[in-house]
Amino acid sequence: MTANSLRAEEFATGPADRPGEDAKGTGKGAGRPRRGRRILKWSAATLAMLVIGTAGAGFVYYEHLNGNIKKARLNLGDTPVPEATPNAAGQTPLNILMIGSDSRNTASDLKLGGSKGDVGRPPLGDVQMLLHLSADRSNMSVISLPRDTMIPIPKCTDPDTGKVYPALSLSMANESLGRGGPGCTVATWTELTGVHIDHFMMVDFSGVVSMADAIGGVPVCVKQNVWSHTAEGHGSGLKLEKGTHPVKGKQALQWLRTRYGFEDGTDIGRTHAQHMYINSMVRQLRANARLGNPEEMRKLAEAATDALTVDEGLGTVKKLYDLSMELQKVPTDGITMTTLPTVQWTQDRNRLVPAPGDAEQLISMVRDDDALTGLADKKPTPAATSTDPAALPADIAVRVRNGTGTAMEAPAPQRASAVTKLLQNQGFSGATADTTPAAEPDTEVLYPGPDQEGDAQAVADALHIPLKRARQSDDVQGVTLVVGADWRTGDTFPKPKPKKVPESAAVLNGEKADACMDIQQGFTW
Incomplete structure (x- = not known):
């Protein structure tokens, strides 16, 4: 020592x-x-x-x-x-x-x-x-x-x-x-x-x-x-x-x-x-x-x-x-x-x-x-497409949670219901709004095991959410879309803004x- x-x-x-x-x-x-x-x-x-x-x-x-x-x-x-x-x-x-x-x-x-x-x-x-x-x-x-x-x-x-x-x-x-x-x-x-x-x-x-x-x-x-x-x-x-x-x-x-x-x-x-x-x-x-x-x-x-x-x-x-x-x-x-x-x-x-x-x-x-710093100014590696085949949209059960609250802002009202309708319009008829409270800075699609990775990526792809936002989690029982603080409004997932440290x-x-x-x-x- x-x-x-x-x-x-x-x-x-x-x-x-x-x-x-x-x-x-x-x-x-x-x-x-x-x-x-x-x-x-x-x-x-x-x-x-x-x-x-x-x-x-x-x-x-x-x-x-x-x-x-x-x-x-x-x-x-x-x-x-x-x-x-x-x-x-x-x-x-x-x-x-x-x-x-x-x-x-x-x-x-x-x-x-x-x-x-x-x-x-x-x-x-x-x-x-x-x-x-x-x-x-x-x-x-x-x-x-x-x-x-x-x-x-x-x-x-x-x-x-x-x-x-x-x-x-x-x-x-x-x-x-x-x-x-x-x-x-x-x-x-x-x-x-x-x-x-x-x-x-x-x-x-x-x-x-x-x-x-x-x-x-x-x-x-x-x-x-x-x-x-x-x-x-x-x-x-x-x-x-x-x-x-x-x-x-x-x-x-x-x-x-x-x-x-x-x-x-x-x-x-x-x-x-x-x-x-x-x-x-x-x-x-x-x-x-x-x-x-x-x-x-x-x-x-x-x-x-x-x-x-x-x-x-x-x-x-x-x-x-x-x-x-x-x-x-x-x-x-x-x-x-x-x-x-x-x-x-x-x-x-x-x-x-x-x-x-x-x-x-x-x-x-x-x-x-x-x-x-400028040491790692390199483009992120995109997530690989899952080898697990996705089921048909109508056969994928998706829970949608409103996680749009932050330490300084209350959750956007009825956000889970609004995004659930977007999924249903894309053919995910099994999508339901979940009232379980959540607070996430970033929108993510969570899934419990490898056999549902393809389903989670299908949900992400339907809403133009980056595939890297689909990840495995022990905290969910099935495919779960947590709508984060980065998507408080609108029908389209926002394109990521160029990353830059604010002058302030x-x-x-x-x-x-x-x-x-x-x-x-x-x-x-």
Whole structure:
């Protein structure tokens, strides 16, 4: 086992905004009053070191380090999401939810921010990033969710106490963590995106100082002098001169938690700064020879594993090392950082909601394993026509479900009945509308076994649904057409639009070494 790879799990964090604060710090939203300092920000160390996955430390610390790692249930919700479909080579994508907790339940975390009154309160997941490793391991996409975003949170059950947290129709994204643990945040992302999440990794905010020092600092850039400080005492305290500087220790922590001073002073600008830091750290780590020092790696491994909470399927040093070996296959220019597109919430100008169209476009590209870089700009291989002969349309029983609902939209009314009539007009007289609730982002034709593959493809072909949308599923008893959110209206299945990452996603490629943060007016010196 390598100490390098074991250190992979550190997050950079800092003090946090509380629910109920507005983007300008005036505290007008519903929730807890503003606290003077901000929170934990993202695990640059986690992503960066996992990507690197170096080798060298001894096995002697293996059991000890295993004991440091804390484990929790992967998913506390009750909505199943099917596993990803393998590609032609039998490979499947890997999705990992990275969570930054603002917990102040250790002395080291409390020292970095917050007050003694914070000890014992439910933590907030103020940093949430979905890391998607492509099936062919050629690229990796990361989607950040600004913590001010209002989204539905599903019902979650605390596995330790049995307490049931009822579903919330709309709440700040960071509140899911306090509703039973990281498994509720996983459940929230699962329902929001329709993406099967394989693992989560969560840390509190005591790791970034030693990590940044260990690699000699992480270069970051500002376009003007910046001081994240207000007359009321808010801000991270970051003070940098114009240009590029290697930030270390507490200054790195300040960079990662800075909101006041970057761009428009909102959480969106903060996610952009975190992306710059992560990409820069990855480049530093891949070029930094000093990390071969065994003693430094031992200290890093101790701190990293002690700060880490993962799901039960990722709870050993060996499994973390294996994951790092997968992630290191991605070249630097195959890493793409994005922020979920959002717009101002109409009910509260200090809150955000996913942007109609753009948010789903970005999510669908990740869900479909489309590269967000130019590395894999290749036409998808069409599905092969089944060798199983289809029955006559009149002899194929088809159930049609309305799965057009999304996390932000109610199902289109009577959609199953409307599509059932379309099938009946095509000769599928046995088609019936099924009232069983469903929510699927993509329209699919499901079938239970190989002997019904031909029938399912016949249904897809009759409605001009791509044959790759016909797939086997253990969740159905017969051929079942689930009309997804991509076909809410109309008699003709919509032609797929050209895949393009929306500009509002603020793409940052891992190779972009000249990125530089814009500074908010009034925060220069």
